[in-house]
Structures are given as C-alpha cells and as structure tokens.
Amino acid sequence: MNKEETFDAIVIGTGISGGWAAKELCEKGLKTLVLERGRMIKHIEDYSTMNDDPWDYPLKGELSKEDKKKQHVQSRVNWAPQEDNKHFFVNDLDHPYVETKRFDWIRGYQVGGRSLTWGRQSYRWSDVDFGANKKEGISIDWPVRYKDISPWYDKVEEYIGVSGENLGLEHLPDGKFQPKMDLNCVEEDFKKSVAEKFNDGRLITIGRTAHITDPNATFEGRGVCQYRNRCSRGCPFGGYFSSNSSTLPAAERTGNMTLRANSIVYEIMYDDKTKKATGVKVIDAETNEKIEFKAKVIFLCASAMASVGILLQSKSERFPNGLGNDSDALGRGIMDHHYKLGATAKVDGYLDKYFKGRRANGFYIPRFVNLDEKTKRTDYLRGFGFQGTASRQDWSQSVAEMGYGKDLKEEILKPGKWQIGVTGFGEFLPYDDNRVTLSPTEKDKWGLPQLAFDVEFKENEYNMREDIKKEIVSMFEAAGFKDVQSYDEETGPGLGIHEMGGARMGHNPKTSILNKNNQVHTVPNVYVTDGAFMTSSNCVNPSLTYMAFTARAANHAAEQFKAGKFS
Known part of the structure; x- marks a missing residue:
C-alpha cells in the first residue's frame, strides 16, 4: 500500500463495530483504510479447528498449565x-494491564476481533433504557431515543x-427475525409453569441470536446454521454473523477497502x-516501525477500553488530557453486566425425550422488575434478565456407577437425566468514579502506557445480585x-465481556465526549461507535446496539463527507 495516500476514512478495529463501519463507508463510496492491531484471519481458511472432534484434544478441551499461565486473565x-x-x-503476558481493582478484560486481537467468539445474543433497547438515566437522575441523559435507532x-x-x-413487549422491542429456534420439552414445560404461577409479566422465550435459520433466505457468502455449536472456532458455513463472514467481505x-493487520493505532x-x-x-506489531496514515474521517472501533486508551493517548496542546476531553469524562462511567x-x-421425568442437533442458543427470560409500580424494587434500580438451557447429562454420569462389563457398556450408551441451568445478566449503573486511566509507570512491549482499571460493583449491584438469585430459585x-x-x-x-x-x-x-451522532463534540470528524459510547x-447483550449505532453513524459521516464538511 502507499503510505503517503490520504484516505477518505480510517476505521480502527475489525470486530462487531469496525466491520459495520467498513461496510457502510465503503458502500457509500469512501476509500477506507481498515486497521487491525492483531493478525490476519481469513474466513474459513484460518479456522484451524472448525471441524475438530472432542477426541482430537488430549486435555479434553482444557488448557495446558503453560497455556493457563499465558492466558491467566x-x-x-x-x-x-x-x-x-x-x-x-490474547496472550495476557504480551498484553498486560493494571488492576487497581479487579477487572477481567477478555480480548481477541485478530481480524474479526471478538465477532469470531461472541455469544451472538441480539436484543434491542427500548425507551425504558434510553430514558432511565434522566428519569432517575443517574449520570447524564442519552441524546437519543428508540425512534432514532429503530430503523x-x-x-x-x-x-x-x-x-x-x-x-409485543414495550421494554424489549420486537425485531426483523429469522424463524425462531425451538425450545426443548423441559424448557417448554418450564415456560408453561412460569406463565401459570407468576403474574408479574415474566415469561420465557427462545433466545434472539444472530444465526441464519431460514434455508430459503439469501445472505451472500453465508449459509444456514448447521446446529454444530462450534461457533467460537469460526463457522465455515457463515451460519452465525461475524465480521469475517459478512461485513468485511461486503x-x-x-x-474501496484497504485492510492492514498487525497495525497498533496509538x-x-x-x-x-x-x-x-x-x-x-x-506501530507495526511485527516490525515495530512507526507509521502515519491520513484520512478525512476517523472511526474508532477498537473495542471499548482500547478506544478509550487511544483517545487518552491522543494528546496535544489543545487536548492535554486526551482527544475531546474538555469535560474530564473520558475514561469515566465504565460498566459491564452481572455474570457468574x-x-x-x-x-x-422426560426420560423418553431427547433433542436433535446442538442448538447454539438457549432460552431467555426478559427483564420483569422495576418496570412499573407492581414490579418496583426498593433496594436497587434497573433490572436483569436470564439466559439458560435444559439438557440431558452425558456418559460421564456413569463414571460413579458401580458397574462393569456389559451392564456398564449399556449404561454408557444411554443419555442421562435432565438438568437445567440459568445465568443472570443484570444492569450495572454508570458511576463517574469507575474509571480507566493511563498508568504513569507501566508500559507494554511497544512502549505504550498500560491501561489502569479502577472499577467496582457498588451497593446497587450487590443488592441486585441477591434478587437475581432469589428470583430464579423461586x-x-x-x-x-x-x-x-x-x-x-x-x-x-469485565467478566460479562460486555x-x-x-x-x-x-x-x-x-x-x-460524544454527541448524538457518535461524533467527538469538539473534533467532529472522529466517530466512536464501539461500546465506549x-x-x-x-x-x-449490547452488540446489536453497537452495530445499529455504527451503521447510523457511518451513514451520517458519509453524508457529511460528501457535503464537504470534513475537507
């Protein structure tokens, strides 16, 4: 590539948001340089484990002691x-950070980012969510509402x-859906039980997940989900959405796209x-060469914390505390979701029932607390949902059997009893003192300052966790x-990976830091559209919202560019 070329746009990052920014900008005619700090991953070609079977792994899926040291976070x-x-x-030894308080930063540095390994659960926000801060006097108000993002x-x-x-739920808007996946027999009966025994609006549905299920649908280069549930290895069928199978090829x-891997934007x-x-x-990650690339529009999609780090490092006489940081809000209000x-x-019962395939999805219980006076809680604000699945135990149950010979062999061939498990995902309030900063002393292998995390759960979060447990047990x-x-x-x-x-x-x-179009208030040709906004x-799960905001911002940027606003 020509290092002296001035591009119309630069997109930093190739994950969920970066892929969408690249697609929209390129389709609008902008010559776009897409930069990824990690290595190149080509769709199908570089999914090295996509067809492996369990017996191909000597540790039955577990990491070796050496790998656990490298990936201890x-x-x-x-x-x-x-x-x-x-x-x-990532190898955590190569990519350290400072934990003033514990923060579990789960990362994937490669073309496609975490779009290759994400959970694919895809839900819309509503005005219950966009209006909550203003209604409750928490932090600051969102500059948009559902009608702005719905299209x-x-x-x-x-x-x-x-x-x-x-x-038909106001607080979980309906969408443009492929045919739903099926609940299994235990989940169907659990759904009926909840509907019959609770009258506060709670219900069970199948998860909304980014998988193609309609065999007659047309998605260029992608096929229908094969129910293999090997998604985090990379899907050769393109059955689930990733940047590699969808937006980057588009x-x-x-x-109009130039893609450069191993490019650490600092x-x-x-x-x-x-x-x-x-x-x-x-910085070229392989040669350590320092390079400058020029463009009229910048899209920052490096992932939330990495994007904040880049903004903090972008200092000048005008912005001594980081690009666009007149407010001292940069790095503040770090959030995640409850997990674990x-x-x-x-x-x-149900011993005569089984299911076909490995459904890469589970059931979902939407939020049912703090939606009205009837569901109001007095000890915490906001709400939570549940994701879970019912399944049959496998042959390992027979390890404890006092059997041998023919009886043991026959027992191992039978599926075990049914079990069910559910995880709660709860809202985390935005606190200004939950923040990330640049470490004044610690550097990474490229000489860049490490991020320092000072983020914690507070009383609202701990009270919600107690209710999450109580409600699912009930x-x-x-x-x-x-x-x-x-x-x-x-x-x-951090452990929610949201x-x-x-x-x-x-x-x-x-x-x-940003206006209603995801532009930096004081530097309008810089857009931030990953989770940092x-x-x-x-x-x-937030990824669908990141994509919607990114598509909206990229179209806004293309209009501004063509109108000469960034010249």
Missing part, C-alpha cells in the same frame, strides 16, 4: 479460552440474520488550525425441579 471466564479456540484470545436495528437485523420470537467487494492526530483530526499514528450467578437444578421451585442450587461465583466487572462506557454520548460537551448499560 482470559481463563477467568471459565468457558473460554479452550483448546479449540485459544488462538482467538437501524431493522437494517442490522435483516442483514446479519437474527432468529427469534416477537413478544466492504471488500466494493473495491494516537489520533489533531490539527489545531482546522480543529479536525488528520489521521492516525501506528444464577441457579441449577435437576429435572425428573421459578425453579415453582416448576417442581429438584436439588435447586443457587450460585454466586467470585467475580468482578465492558462499555468511557467515551459516553450526551447533549453537552461539558459532561460527555454507552451512557448506560441496560441488562441485555
């Missing part, structure tokens, strides 16, 4: 990384393919005369399940 989440996808998660949710859902069920087809350059950004400074708590139970017991056990594992912010905030949107540059966190 990534392993805190328990389910990832595993032997089959460890290459999609962009439509666009994103129809493009990526989201399967699910419309419910951008490439325009002929600063956005600013011109005090024009009061605009002029480009970015990059819920309940498990055993289920009697539902399990009402359904007649046995051996109901709640759990609340040691955890901290880290967000730090460059929040708002009406006023005195209290926020979030002004509150809701309790639903």
Whole structure:
C-alpha cells in the first residue's frame, strides 16, 4: 500500500463495530483504510479447528498449565479460552494491564476481533433504557431515543440474520427475525409453569441470536446454521454473523477497502488550525516501525477500553488530557453486566425425550422488575434478565456407577437425566468514579502506557445480585425441579465481556465526549461507535446496539463527507 495516500476514512478495529463501519463507508463510496492491531484471519481458511472432534484434544478441551499461565486473565471466564479456540484470545503476558481493582478484560486481537467468539445474543433497547438515566437522575441523559435507532436495528437485523420470537413487549422491542429456534420439552414445560404461577409479566422465550435459520433466505457468502455449536472456532458455513463472514467481505467487494493487520493505532492526530483530526499514528506489531496514515474521517472501533486508551493517548496542546476531553469524562462511567450467578437444578421425568442437533442458543427470560409500580424494587434500580438451557447429562454420569462389563457398556450408551441451568445478566449503573486511566509507570512491549482499571460493583449491584438469585430459585421451585442450587461465583466487572462506557454520548460537551451522532463534540470528524459510547448499560447483550449505532453513524459521516464538511 502507499503510505503517503490520504484516505477518505480510517476505521480502527475489525470486530462487531469496525466491520459495520467498513461496510457502510465503503458502500457509500469512501476509500477506507481498515486497521487491525492483531493478525490476519481469513474466513474459513484460518479456522484451524472448525471441524475438530472432542477426541482430537488430549486435555479434553482444557488448557495446558503453560497455556493457563499465558492466558491467566482470559481463563477467568471459565468457558473460554479452550483448546479449540485459544488462538482467538490474547496472550495476557504480551498484553498486560493494571488492576487497581479487579477487572477481567477478555480480548481477541485478530481480524474479526471478538465477532469470531461472541455469544451472538441480539436484543434491542427500548425507551425504558434510553430514558432511565434522566428519569432517575443517574449520570447524564442519552441524546437519543428508540425512534432514532429503530430503523437501524431493522437494517442490522435483516442483514446479519437474527432468529427469534416477537413478544409485543414495550421494554424489549420486537425485531426483523429469522424463524425462531425451538425450545426443548423441559424448557417448554418450564415456560408453561412460569406463565401459570407468576403474574408479574415474566415469561420465557427462545433466545434472539444472530444465526441464519431460514434455508430459503439469501445472505451472500453465508449459509444456514448447521446446529454444530462450534461457533467460537469460526463457522465455515457463515451460519452465525461475524465480521469475517459478512461485513468485511461486503466492504471488500466494493473495491474501496484497504485492510492492514498487525497495525497498533496509538494516537489520533489533531490539527489545531482546522480543529479536525488528520489521521492516525501506528506501530507495526511485527516490525515495530512507526507509521502515519491520513484520512478525512476517523472511526474508532477498537473495542471499548482500547478506544478509550487511544483517545487518552491522543494528546496535544489543545487536548492535554486526551482527544475531546474538555469535560474530564473520558475514561469515566465504565460498566459491564452481572455474570457468574444464577441457579441449577435437576429435572425428573422426560426420560423418553431427547433433542436433535446442538442448538447454539438457549432460552431467555426478559427483564420483569422495576418496570412499573407492581414490579418496583426498593433496594436497587434497573433490572436483569436470564439466559439458560435444559439438557440431558452425558456418559460421564456413569463414571460413579458401580458397574462393569456389559451392564456398564449399556449404561454408557444411554443419555442421562435432565438438568437445567440459568445465568443472570443484570444492569450495572454508570458511576463517574469507575474509571480507566493511563498508568504513569507501566508500559507494554511497544512502549505504550498500560491501561489502569479502577472499577467496582457498588451497593446497587450487590443488592441486585441477591434478587437475581432469589428470583430464579423461586421459578425453579415453582416448576417442581429438584436439588435447586443457587450460585454466586467470585467475580468482578469485565467478566460479562460486555465492558462499555468511557467515551459516553450526551447533549453537552461539558459532561460527555460524544454527541448524538457518535461524533467527538469538539473534533467532529472522529466517530466512536464501539461500546465506549454507552451512557448506560441496560441488562441485555449490547452488540446489536453497537452495530445499529455504527451503521447510523457511518451513514451520517458519509453524508457529511460528501457535503464537504470534513475537507
């Protein structure tokens, strides 16, 4: 590539948000440079474990002791990384950060980012969420409402393919869905039990997930979900949405995209005369060469905390505390979701029932607290939802059997009894003193300052966690399940892998970093559209919202560019 070329746009990051920014900008005709700090991953070609079977792994999926040392932070989440996808998660020894308070930063540095390993649950926000801060006097008000984002949710859902069920709930808006996946027999009866025994609006539905389920649908280069449930290895069928299978190929087809991997962006350059950004400074991750790239528009989609770090490092005489940081809001209001708590139970009966395939989805219980006077809680604000699944135990149950020979062989061939498990995801309030800063002393291997996290749960979060456990236990017991056990594992912010905030949107540059179009208030040709822009966190998985805001912002940027506003 020509390092002296001035691009129309630069997109920093290739994950959920970066892929969408690249697609929209390129399709609008902008010559776009897409920069990724990690290595190149090509769709299908680089999914090295996509067809492996369990017996291909000597440790049965577990990491070796050596790998656990290298990925000691990534392993805190328990389910990832595993032997089959460890290459999609960072080596923590190479990418350290400072934990003033515990913060579990789960990352994937490669083309596609965490779009290769995300959970794919896709839910819309409502005005209950966009209006909550203003209504309760918490932090600052969102500068947008549902009507502003609704058409962009439509666009994103129809493009990526989201399967699910419309419910008619005000606080969980319906969408443009592919055919829903099926609940299994235990989940169906649990659904009936909840409907019959609770009258506060709670219900059970199948999860809304970014998987193509309609065999007659047309998605260029992608096929229908095969129910393999090997998603975090990379899907060769493109059955679930990722940047690699969808948005980046769309951008490439325009002929307007230049993609450069191993490019660590560490600063956005600013011109005090024009009061605009002029480009970015990059370190080549393989050669350590420092390079500058120039463009008229910058999209920061490096992932929430990484984007905040880049803004903090982008210092100048005009912005001594980081680009656009007149308000001192940069790095503040860091949020996540509750995770690692819920309940498990055993289920009697249904021994003549089984299910076909490995459904890469579970059931969902939408928020049912603090929605009206009837569901109001007095000891905490906001709400939570549940994600779970019912399944049959496998052959490992027979290890404890006092059997041998023919009897043992026959027992091993039978599926075990049914069990059910549910995890709660609760909202985390935006506190200004939950923040990330640049360490004044600690550097990474490229000489860049490490991020320092000072983020914690507070009273509202701890009170909500208690209610999360109590409510799911009450539902399990009402359904007649046995051996109901709640759990609340040691955890901290970050482990929900929904880290967000730090460059929040708002009406006023005195209290926020971004305006209603995701532009930096004082540097309007810089857009931030990953999780950093979030002004509150809701309790639903955030990626669909990131994509909708990114598509909206990219179209706004293209209009401004063509109108000559960034020249």
